[in-house]
Amino acid sequence: MSFPRQLTSVQSISLSELCQQYGTPLYVYDGEIIRRQVARLQEAFSGLDMHIKYACKANTNLAIMRLLRSLGVGVDVVSMGELHMAAQAGYGPGEITFTPSGVPFEEVKEAVEAGAVVNVDSLALLEWFGETYGSEKPCLIRLKPNVAAGGNIKIMTGHRDSKFGISVDLLDKILEIVERYSLKIIGLHQHTGSDIKEASAFLQASEVIFEAARHFPDLQIIDLGGGFKVAYKPDDEVTDMAHLGAEISKGFQKFCQSYGRNLQLWFEPGKFLVSESGYLLVQATVVKEDPARTFVHVDSGLNHLIRPMMYGSYHHILNVSNPEGNPSTYNVVGYICETDTFATDRTMPEVRPGDLLAFLNAGAYGFTMSSNYNARFRPAEVLIDQEKAALIRRRETMDDLLRSQLDLA
Structure with missing residues (x-):
């Protein structure tokens, strides 16, 4: 900026x-800046099947959401209120991802019935999802990579003490539940936090996800969250999107090659876009x-x-x-x-x-x-x-x- x-x-x-x-x-709000930010992210990952899911908790005004949808941006919601707002803004069920954090299971059921794809964030929810849907409904699993990154402890979400996601240390238990219920896991998700300016934090977290992904043979999606740093002060350091895009793209392409097929790469920026x-x-x-x-x-x-x-x-x-x-x-x-x-x-x-x-x-x-x-x-x-x-x-x-x-x- x-x-x-x-x-x-x-x-x-x-x-x-x-x-x-x-x-x-x-x-x-200046719509041209939103357009510019979407273009920056698209250009940084132009060589991949990259999808942007707007973390709409940043700004849920319907006009902002409609503008982003017109630019080909999907949406990530964290509550049923946000889901209904996304639908009101024109998003179809297939364009909405629901990433809850310890919500009542009835809310998850409501989101699934509305057609959203759920990011499962706890072993308890994974067990419930298996008991309720078995292999009938797809889902993603939100892993906690145990990586501390970001500009403020209050907005770091991937470190070991964070409430978000299922620790990668529990991968054996995750796999046991997935096998028991024949769960259809289509993606792995992580989000390390906000205000991350160094590519190294994303690369460290992505390597954790890539390693875990080898245990899931039917993946379609790797979701690396968001957290790109924007400028708050004159001469403030920001995420070098060109460098980040080149480094992550290289690692992602290498992973896809070893995995045996190309997957979609998702990001869920909120602050970065608006x-x-x-x-x-x-x-x-x-x-x-x-x-x-x-x-x-x-x-x-x-x-x-x-x-x-x-x-x-x-x-x-x-x-x-x-x-x-x-x-x-x-x-x-x-x-x-x-x-x-x-x-x-x-x-x-x-x-x-x-x-x-x-x-x-x-x-x-x-x-x-x-x-x-x-x-x-x-x-x-x-x-x-x-x-x-x-x-x-x-x-x-x-x-x-x-x-x-x-x-x-």
């Missing part, structure tokens, strides 16, 4: 005018001078973008209204009655009350992790694609907050 020094428009659409029309805070496309636009409400530091209060908070408080994540912030202002250092904070900090000791052009600020990298795990904490409304969302802006979610109202409550007075 090339970080702009200023950001006043997206695809020639004025951000200030969008905020005047729809108010702030406002989520805005993070850089998103901007959260907020308005500065109060600039508070304090002996310790200067605070910029904005009309949003952790209820709209929880990642800085939850993960300590960095979001670059641009002053849309005053990009040429003299640099000053601020703490940018939200309006929630809670410690609610977006940025600490952040230097940016002078911020004045009323200025429009843009938080970058807000396309993934922004709106989807938002809440109504403090009885605040969630923002509207706008998609800009092919130089046209469309409202894809209206701002919430008090009626939305009260709709599911029952008044016993």
Whole structure:
């Protein structure tokens, strides 16, 4: 990502005018960036039968999902809610993969009956799947490769202590259950985590999966998950997709040759596809001078973008209204009655009350992790694609907050 020094428009659409029309805070997504990210991944693995499954937990707006589907991207869901959203966005059953994490077996049954292919993540679920379906329904098995990789322990999923997947150390038990029920295992899956910039982590995990795959004669798919790193700061290191593609392709082709036939290679990126496309636009409400530091209060908070408080994540912030202002250092904070900090000791052009600020990298795990904490409304969302802006979610109202409550007075 090339970080702009200023950001006043997206695809020639004025951000200030969008905020005047729809108010702030406002989520805005750039469809061209999503198209670019899909193309980057496709180009990196152009020599393989590679399939992209969008991990839609990153952003479940139907317009975003429809755009990705139009680009030939499948979808990976982790709940029945996401599955129904995927269907609403036009995905057919054969395009949906269901990757649960310790959910009730009835939910898995509902997903299977809806036509999704399931990634089995525990021995207990594998046993149930065998008892329920035998060889009638295909499934994938999610293995835990016991590889620690990623930028934050909270989003690492392939290490030994992770709750996700079945440890490769239990391969004998997996094979015993598969044989007992004549299970139709069509793929092996793993996901090591997020923000992985080195090819070595993917290669290490893939070697574990390739070795395990030799025990399953009828595979069609090897699924290496996602976790490619995107840029959060200027000059931030990112995953070298060309190098990663070349290295994994070489190892995958070697595996397929020894396996005896060519398989499909799947990836399940979420953040990589949509993070850089998103901007959260907020308005500065109060600039508070304090002996310790200067605070910029904005009309949003952790209820709209929880990642800085939850993960300590960095979001670059641009002053849309005053990009040429003299640099000053601020703490940018939200309006929630809670410690609610977006940025600490952040230097940016002078911020004045009323200025429009843009938080970058807000396309993934922004709106989807938002809440109504403090009885605040969630923002509207706008998609800009092919130089046209469309409202894809209206701002919430008090009626939305009260709709599911029952008044016993």
